[in-house]
Amino acid sequence: MWTRTKRTKGHPKGAPDPQEDVSDSERLLFGGPLRNEAGWNQHDGSFLELGLRSVVGQMPRLVGSTIRLAHRADPRALRVVAAAELTSGVVQAVGLVAVNRVLAHLLGPGGTGERLSAAVPALATVAVAGVIGALLRSASTAGTGRLEPKVFRVATEEYLERAARVELAAMEDDEFHKLLDSAQWGAESSRQMIRLCSSVITAVTALVAAAGVLTVLHPVLLPLLAVMTLPSAWSALTIARRRYVSFHTWIQHARAARLLKQLLIDPQAAPEVRVHNVGPFLLRHFRTMAETGEREQTRLASLAARTGLAASAWTGLAATVMYGVLGLLLWAGAMDLAVAGTAVIAVRTGSSNLETLVIHLNHLYEESMFVADLDRLCQEADRRLIPTTGLPLPREVRAVRFENVTFTYPGASTGPALNGVDVTIPTGRIVALVGSNGSGKSTLAKLLCGLYAPDTGRILWDGTDVTKADRAEVFDRVAVVTQDFFRWPFTARINVAIGRPDAPHDDELLHSAAEYAGAGETIASLPRGWDTLLARGYRGGHQVSGGQWQRLGIARARHRDAEVLVVDEPTSALDAEAEQRVFDRIRNLAAEGQTIVLITHRLHSVRHANHIYVMDHGRIAEHGTFDDLMRLGHGPGLFRRMYLTQSDQYRLDGHAVPAQHDGHEVGSDTATGGEGAGV
């Protein structure tokens, strides 16, 4: 089950080797190990050298960014928490000094009654300090409770807002996705940091109070207290660092394991899971992946146990030295009993505060690393945001022109998806893009929509280069309907209205878009009409067929009412009559002045397109009207060959044969049924 490969060169010392222990499931299902290696390089400085020094260095900035979040979320609650915590520290110091006074009186000279009465005012101070401390703690608890969910919301919004606004290329970049994965924990960590910050302030102020008292009692006590607590600080930070490094290394692996789990309960996958008996297969691989994760957890746990044991031994030794020194001081008469008693109390309070402080600092440190990820994501996303400024597009565009456009998908190893493409899309015309699978048709459509920018060459909306144009305007001018358009898990109404999400919902417009797409009957047949939820697995959720979804998708694009309508294989799931209707309507739209970019493999459908571009391996192989392309001797004859192959297929399938064309038979629009529905 396990494959061991050789240790990766140059990976950090003491960290798990990303290439080690790769399960067959990872190789088989995901093509290789799902450990992050790039992360090492990217964050080397930031998380692999996280010793005490770098924690102290980074913490103020990260705590600062959490406090800024808290200030944005609820400044009043933040002020309450800060004031309560700081005052409570002062009150604790006063309490400790009062304890010292009580002991001094009780252990001092004089009769018992006399000593007791002398101690009463100090005792009263201890009691009052206790009451005030309790009140302040409850104020801080209430404030923190109010602040936490708000900080969580503000941090989540920061994350989601950026995720929705970055360039599509960023969403497809696995490094950016890794950051998205880890940064999503940042919001929860910001929330945790509020409570932890408040606990740290409490512990620090209490510690300062105890340290102050100890320094006054004897100068040797404070360094001894520090020596006692250093080992637990070291162990806690070491364990936290290992956990964080491991989290980052395994983040993709964990996502893949979650994906397998999700597929087993996904309603879309459910039929195939059953009929093809995919369940046991997925479960087996899920188990293997989970076991890989468990091995990492076991490794971390045994390292943590060893580190903890070493720290305990060190602490025990330091405590023995501490009490030995106290005994020596007493024996030598360098310290009296009252002072020694207070010192023991102060040391116990101090070391317990210091331990609490270390535990909280450790958690704070762990959480702050995820907040740092959120910080990094925000910075990286800001770098990759879709620009919100740019030149306005001409009000009335006469044509969109691709001039020698070359484009390679980021990180693609297969070469350019578009290579020196020249295409003109005149307004109010039907431009068809045809060609074999992977020839670049959909890519060209994505560039037209403004989803990607050309590497070289230009896309011009009349005179305006799209890379310099206001992208919001470009998006605004385009509507897209593709074969795999998104099926929003919302009501039928929203599935159409989302074509113009900001426009008020006007039922008349929605009806007319639905009628246009032939979706009127579908809507009428739904149990709750427009208000039917189109998502199985929710209460009242309803499933519509693939063709019915497609009609809703076309209705959505129609409702968007944009200048350029891109239809990418729009009718593949429609029955013959519906397909015929859709093409008739698309043709009418062009007659009304709308520009249509039609991508299809059904070559009979493009007969009436004004321009046909035939794509091949990212290039325009030939272009012209249908008649041009069917003429013998026009260009390489790619379209003609593809068209005749399809026609032969129809003939063999017993479909009506296309009517005569340049010596070849090409059928009438209606006679060819679904396959021959022509624009």
Ligand SMILES: Nc1ncnc2c1ncn2[C@@H]1O[C@H](COP(=O)(O)OP(=O)(O)OP(=O)(O)O)[C@@H](O)[C@H]1O
């Ligand atoms: N998001 C992407 N990232 C990387 N490569 C991509 C991406 N989308 C498409 N490609 C690659 O770009 C090339 C062109 O793909 P495109 O989808 O534009 O072809 P197409 O002509 O629309 O194909 P089809 O007829 O099958 O829909 C293909 O080699 C494809 O593998």
